[in-house]
Amino acid sequence: MLEVAIRKRLREFQLAAAFSAGNELVVFFGPSGAGKTVTLRCIAGLLRPDAGYIALAGQAVFDAAHGIDVPVQRRRVGYVPQHYGLFPHLTVAENVAYGLRGVPRAEARARVAAMLARLELTGLERRRPRELSGGQQQRVALARALVTRPQVLLLDEPLSALDAGLRARLRRDLLQVHRQIRIPTVLVSHDLAEAYMLGERIVVFDRGQVLQVGSREEVWYRPASARVARLVGATNVLPADVAPEGPDGLVTLRTPRFALHARAPAGPLPPRVEVVVRPEAIRVERAEAPGAPSNRLPARIVDEIATGAYYTLYCQVEPAQPAAPPDLEVLVPAPHYVALDLAHTRACALVIPPEAIHLLPAA
């Protein structure tokens, strides 16, 4: 169990972070300089918050009100910094055994051997860190942190220094390690896909504020604000007026350029809302395709970006206005893009399923 509620004055902004987590993998997600690493270092005891409290396994390690500030040496945290912080003058075995002073020698040796085996490092005991690959270095850093049986594992951007292929493998490794140890684990990341893949719970940071704490699905599909929506890639955020009468219990939303139908949420709706739609939730069809489901908008592709597997299309709902910014951003898989011949046919229809629309009160 990890409980955090802290404030700290920083040079550019005031950090205010509050969340709690069980034995799960928590991802601190947000842009660079949002306060993720500062919060991590406060938990570790390397930085001192101005106010608030931090509790590990039900025990306060920092409590400004009661003058508690357990030094980092006695917090029992497993801390893995951005570039792993391996001791370059020590071998792999010496690195892993570093925190086991005071443990009887035979036991220490057994624990090191077991940890090396668990992280598939057996045979590398006598190597120096610089003789290891990036992935091996990371596993040594994990082994060194875990062998002391910490109460919480703190990982600062553990994957940012690696190339794409290795990252994918190390994400799987991290998930596997976490499934075995099952202690609260905090991982800092500014990578959206990484946050979604690893975060059982995601804490969204921006400019020192925790904007949302939730499961990956909550953060991804039901962002708490337009800021979160943009940070998690729900790039279509449109202001709209609510007109409650609609077919089949749907509400009608009038955006400046077109109208949409959406599922009515449980509570009462304010008259003005923001409509949030993820770009991959919008379906692209041929303009002349039959059938007229609700939320089918004739549109024109005004720009596009190809990323290999996907195309991001920037569309204007008809009647298109050449000078205006695009209305909607749509993500389509490359095969679909080819099948519809969108490279040559710039006219299409966009279908937005009512259940894909998330509503926020207008700011």
Added chain:
Amino acid sequence: MVGPEGMRVVAVPREGAAEWTRPGWPRPGLTLLLAYSAVLLLFLLVPLGAVLWRALSAGDLGRYLTSPIVVDALRLSLLTTLLTLVVAVVLGTPIAYLLARYQFPGRALIDTALDLPMVLPPAVAGVALLLTFGRRGLLGPTLSAFGIEISFTTAAVVLAQLFVAAPFYVKAAQAGFAAVDRELEHVSASLGVSALGTFWRVTLPLALPALLGGAVMTWARALGEFGATILFAGNFQGRTQTMPLAIYVAMERDLGAALVLASILVVASFLVLLGFKLLARARLAPVA
């Protein structure tokens, strides 16, 4: 060179000329570079060679090696420079660490003050020491009250050497400590190791090559110390007459002894510096 994945590999100009010299010697640019380099190199090496050559051709070196002026100077230089080195390391290491790790008001002033003895003429150091520790100096009367006389004793030799040579160690150690990644110390702390334990087990081993380099520079500077010593400690054989002072005296009376002492200084300094370089490459470089 092209590496296995088609990447350009930048050759490191260290393992031997073949790695960084493209074929097609002679190249006019390189020839010119070597010619210019040779000018300064010869200027530095020919006088040193002259000392050794004259010493060797003077004959009967054994007689000078056992002459009292040479033996006394050798023994005194060895003793005082080693003492200076020990004191510089013991007192210099904490301040080097302080300057490397902490920001505090006046830090830039201290930092600059430590540079001062390296650029001031040693004569200034000698005068300053006399004005402080001399019989009529700042602390002289107090010291006399305790029966302590410093000026014109062997202790004065050590103080003079310490004054001009200690900053070399402090500066090198400071750079060495500053180069140790603080994150390593943080990791050590997170693993339950105390601040002192972290210093011994992480910071010190990683800064050690820089510390040894600074120690060698301090020792070499102390060995060559002349101006401050002669002003503050005087020139008494067996008590304050170190090798540079003995050379100065012998040049007027006994050229053979001067040549022997000078040769010993040249050869010993060269061997120590070379030895350190080789050691650093063989054992310490993988650590750094």
